[in-house]
Amino acid sequence: MLDENIKNQLLTIINPERYLDQPEALACYAYDAFVEESLPDAVIFPKTTNEVSGILKIASQFKVPVTARGAGTSVCGAPIPVKHGIIVCFSKMDTILDVNTRDRYIIVQPGVVNADIQKALAPFGFFYPPDPGSMNTATIGGNIAQNAGGPRCLKYGVTVDYVLGLEVVLASGKIIRFGSKNVKDVTGYKLTSLFCGSEGTLGIVTEAILKVRPLPETTKTLMVMFDDLDNTARAVTDIIGSGILPAAMELMDQMTLTAIEDAANLGLDKTAQGSLLIELDGVEEACEKEMKQIIEKVKENGATHIQEANSESQRQNIWTARRAAYGIFAKLAPDIMSEDVTVPVSKVPAMIRKIVAIAHKYRLKVGVLAHAGDGNMHPMIPTNKADRDEWHRVKKAFDEIFEAAAQLDGTLSGEHGIGLAKSKYLPLVMNQDTIDFMKIIKKAVDPDNILNPGKFA
Amino acid sequence: MLDENIKNQLLTIINPERYLDQPEALACYAYDAFVEESLPDAVIFPKTTNEVSGILKIASQFKVPVTARGAGTSVCGAPIPVKHGIIVCFSKMDTILDVNTRDRYIIVQPGVVNADIQKALAPFGFFYPPDPGSMNTATIGGNIAQNAGGPRCLKYGVTVDYVLGLEVVLASGKIIRFGSKNVKDVTGYKLTSLFCGSEGTLGIVTEAILKVRPLPETTKTLMVMFDDLDNTARAVTDIIGSGILPAAMELMDQMTLTAIEDAANLGLDKTAQGSLLIELDGVEEACEKEMKQIIEKVKENGATHIQEANSESQRQNIWTARRAAYGIFAKLAPDIMSEDVTVPVSKVPAMIRKIVAIAHKYRLKVGVLAHAGDGNMHPMIPTNKADRDEWHRVKKAFDEIFEAAAQLDGTLSGEHGIGLAKSKYLPLVMNQDTIDFMKIIKKAVDPDNILNPGKFA
Secondary structure: OOOHHHHHHHHOOOOHHHEEOOHHHHHHHOOOOOOOOOOOOEEEOOOOHHHHHHHHHHHHHHOOOEEEEOOOOOOOOOOOOOOOOEEEEOOOOOOEEEEEOOOOEEEEOOOOEHHHHHHHHHHHOEEOOOOOOOOOOOEHHHHHHHOOOOOOHHHHOOHHHHEEEEEEEOOOOOEEEEEOOOOOOOOOOOHHHHHOOOOOOOOEEEEEEEEOEEOOOEEEEEEEEEOOHHHHHHHHHHHHHOOOOOOEEEEEEHHHHHHHHHHHOOOOOOOOOEEEEEEEEEOHHHHHHHHHHHHHHHHHOOEEEEEEOOOHHHHHHHHHHHHHHHHHHHOOOOEEEEOOOEOOHHHHHHHHHHHHHHHHHOOOOOEEEEEHHHOEEEEEEEEOOOOHHHHHHHHHHHHHHHHHHHHOOOEOOOOOOOOOOOHHHHHHOOOHHHHHHHHHHHHHHOOOOOEOOOOOO | OOOHHHHHHHHOOOOHHHEEOOHHHHHHHOOOOOOOOOOOOEEEOOOOHHHHHHHHHHHHHHOOOEEEEOOOOOOOOOOOOOOOOEEEEOOOOOOEEEEEOOOOEEEEOOOOEHHHHHHHHHHHOEEOOOOOOOOOOOEHHHHHHHOOOOOOHHHHOOHHHHEEEEEEEOOOOOEEEEEOOOOOOOOOOOHHHHHOOOOOOOOEEEEEEEEOEEOOOEEEEEEEEEOOHHHHHHHHHHHHHOOOOOOEEEEEEHHHHHHHHHHHOOOOOOOOOEEEEEEEEEOHHHHHHHHHHHHHHHHHOOEEEEEEOOOHHHHHHHHHHHHHHHHHHHHHOOEEEEOOEEOOHHHHHHHHHHHHHHHHHOOOOOEEEEEHHHOEEEEEEEEOOOOHHHHHHHHHHHHHHHHHHHHOOOEOOOOOOOOOOOHHHHHHHOOHHHHHHHHHHHHHHOOOOOEOOOOOO
16 A cells, blocks of 8 residues: 555546555556566556656655556566556557558557557558567557567567657656657667667656558468477578568477367367468568478478468468467466577577477476577476475576577577566676666666666666 | 877777877868868777777776767768767778678678678678668768668668667776677667667667678669659659558659769759659569559659669669769769758658758759658758858758658658757757756766767767
C-alpha cells in the first residue's frame, strides 16, 4: 500500500475506479510469463499522456518506483515490480490514432495489441512486420519496451526497425517527442532506438509512430522433416549462406514435435529428429524460383519429408503447430523456462548440440525451438520450481547455455530482453566499462531510479 | 597550437610523424564540404584503439576538444573543429578486419572507405547497402557518425540499420564494446543506434561490425522524363503508394538536368522539367513484373520519354548523370548549399513547389535533387558567400525551406545530419524538453564537453 498522502495525490489526477490497491487485485499484476513474482502497491490505468505525466511527477516527488505494463506476456520478468510501487497499466490507452498507408506509418497508443495493428492495416493491404509469439495479446508498448521480434523478423527486422517516432514521459513527468513520420530522419540522437528495448527503465512510451509495409503479393510455406537434428541445422546455414532470405525459418526438434503432436493431433511425424518451417513471401515468380532452390538445399541435407502448403488453410495448419509450441510446453510441467540465446547462423548446429548436451548432463528435458535463420534459439525446459534439486539443475544448465552462446560469438537475448532473468549474465558479453556506461545513461535520465528499478540498468 | 606540455604528453603515445601542427598542415583539416572553416591545434593519426584511448585520456585531463575525422566529406560541418583542439584523423586505421558472408557481417576500422567495403564484399556476391554520394571517398567512421544514407536506402535502410556492433572510446579514454555479430540482439540498451548519428559528440568509434547482404540477382534501371515537375513528383507518390519498393528513385529537376548536360554531355533532354531514375533489384522475374507496373504508373502521370537500361554500361551512364550532380553544382559558383529536408512521400509534390517558390522569392537559383521515394530532398543553391546580400538571401531561403518542411510533417535532415548547419532549427521539430534531454545524455557521457563541442548537443 502506498502512503495515504501519495495515494490521495494520485487520486486528484486519476479517477478512483482506475486506481487499484486491494490485495486480490494487486496479485494479478505481480507476475508475467517468467517464473518470479512481486506485488505492486498500486495499479493505475491512465487514459492520457498528461495523466501519465501527473503520475510520474508525484512518483518522482516521493521516489516511488513506477513500472509500465502492457499485457504482461514478457518471458524475462521485465514488468515485474521487484521494488513494488506503482504499476502503470496501459489497457485503457489502446487507441489507433492514425493509419496512413500512403506514407507508410500508423500512430498508436501503447496499449494497442499487436494483432489489432495487423487488423487495422490489412484492409489497406499493409502489415506491421514484428510478430512475437504473443502477438494476439501483447501490446505495442511492451513490444517497444522489449524490442520484440518474431519469426518473420528474419526477413523484416525487429521492432526497433519499425519505430519512427515516440512520445515518452520521463521520470520527471516531462513529455518529450522525437523521431517523426519520416522513414529517413537523422535529426539529433536516435532516441527512438535508445528507448526501444530499454524495458521501461528510461521513460514510459505513451504514443508511437510505426513504419508499416505493403503485404507481399504471395506467401509460400513449406514444412520439412529430417531424421537428424544436425542435418536440420545444416540445412538452415546452407540456405541462408546461399543468399536466399526467407520470411521465416523455424526449427523444431523431436521433443517439441512430439509434445505438439501429443497435445494437438496435427499429424506431425513424431519420429522426425528435426523440422523446418520455411516461409517465403514476395512476388509470386520470385517465391517459386527461390522455393525450388530451397527444396534442393533441404534434399541435399537429407530431408525425409517435404510438405508444401497448397492453400491458406494448409499454411495455417503448419503455423498452428509452430505457434502452439510455447503454450503446449507451458502445460508439460508447473513451470517453463523459455530462453532466447542467439548465435551467428553458421553456429546454429554447434549451439544446438551444446544445448542438448547440457540438458543431458543435468538430466533435464529440453525442447529446441528456433528462429533458426537468424540464429535465435529458444531452448525450453519444462520444470517444477518447487522441486529444489531440479530447479538448481535448471539454473546450472542455463548458466552453461549462456556461456556456450557467448563462446560461439552469440548473445544473451535475440528478442525477449534481459529483464530479471539475465542481468547477471551481462558480463559474459560486455566488459564492466560497457555495463557502467549503461548505468551512466540510466542515472542521468532517471536520477532517483524510480523507473522499473531492479532491472538491468 | 597546443600547450607544449600537452603536446609532449601526446608525443609519448604517438610517433611524431603522425602528429601535425604546422599551420599549412592544419589548414587542410579546417573544413569539410560545408561552408564554414575553423582551424584545429593539432591533427593526430592513430593506428590503434589504444592510441585513441591514450589521446582521449590526455585530452580529458587537459579539457582539450577532440573531433574525429574521416575523409571530411560531411556537408553539414560535422567534423569542423569549431572549438579547435585535436583532430583525430582515421586515415591510418583503414583495415578490413574480417569478411564473413556466411554470417553476413564485415568488421572494419573507421578509416575504411565505403567503396572499399563494397569491393571486399563483391567477390563473395555480397554488398553493404548504404551508398552515400560520397561513397568513393567517405569513410565508414564518418558514415556511422552521420548515419549516412544514399539512393538505395529507399529499399534497404540507412547506416543505423547495418551497425551490429561497435567499439567506442569514451571521453575518459575508456573503451567500450557493445552489440555483436548477431542480427538479433536485445542485450541492454541499443547503444549502436545511440552512437550512430551522434556526430562524434558521445564517443569515437574505433571498430564496427556491419551487417551485409547478398547482391540481388538482377538490377533494372529506368530513366523517365516529364514535361512537368508536379507530374514527376506525383509519379513518385503513386508508385510508392501502390506498394512497390524500388531500390532507388531519384528525382532531378530541369535546372539540375541542364547543369549536368552542359557539363557532361550525356545526351539528357534539357527541356524536360523533371526526371526520375528508378532502379529495381531482386529476382529477375519480380523485377520484370514490377518494372511493367512502374512504366504504367509513369505513363499515367504523363511521362514524355522512358529509357530502360539494356546493359550495365547504359545503367552506369544513367547513374553517372545522377552521381555527377553534386560535383557539377559545386562548380557553378564559389559556394554551394546542399540541403537535406525530408517529408512524408505524399508531400513531395507540395514540398517541391515550396522550394521552387521560396528560391524564386529570394531571387536564387535552386536545383532540386531528391531521393524522392523516401521524401528525402536535396535542394542545392549555388551561391557566393562573399556576396553579402546574396548570402543573406540564401540564409533566409533556407530558414523558410526548413519551416516549410516542418509544417509538412517533415524533418531537418534525412541523411546529412545536423552538424554546424542546423542546430538552430531543432526547435522547429522538437520541443525544448526533448532538446534538453539530448543535452542530459551528452553531459552524462562527456561531462567536460570535449567531444566535438559546439555542435548540436
